[in-house]
Amino acid sequence: MANCTVDECDKPVKAKQMCSMHHQRWRRHGDPVVTKVRQSAEPTTCKWVNCDRFTVSKGLCSKHYYIYRLQNVQKMHINP
Ligand SMILES: [Zn+2]
Numbered sequence: 001m002a003n004c005t006v007d008e009c010d011k012p013v014k015a016k017q018m019c020s021m022h023h024q025r026w027r028r029h030g031d032p033v034v035t036k037v038r039q040s041a042e043p044t045t046c047k048w049v050n051c052d053r054f055t056v057s058k059g060l061c062s063k064h065y066y067i068y069r070l071q072n073v074q075k076m077h078i079n080p
């Protein structure tokens, strides 16, 4: 019997040359190797030095994003 065609999967084929799990994923997402988009499930921390708060935007926490925006506004005023 053939095995699932997905890399690193050696389960027996159920349909379309894929095992039941990968075939189900393929039917649901159109791609057998896709796993759910989990950007929100894994919060990243602020890229500011010595800051480990969770990011809200642009890789920065709310406090540092606020500072970043203020700096951008100032830069825009200096160098239009
Ligand atoms: Zn598989």
Ligand SMILES: [Zn+2]
Residues within 6 Å of the ligand: 046, 047, 048, 051, 052, 053, 060, 061, 062, 063, 064, 065
């Ligand atoms: Zn921060």
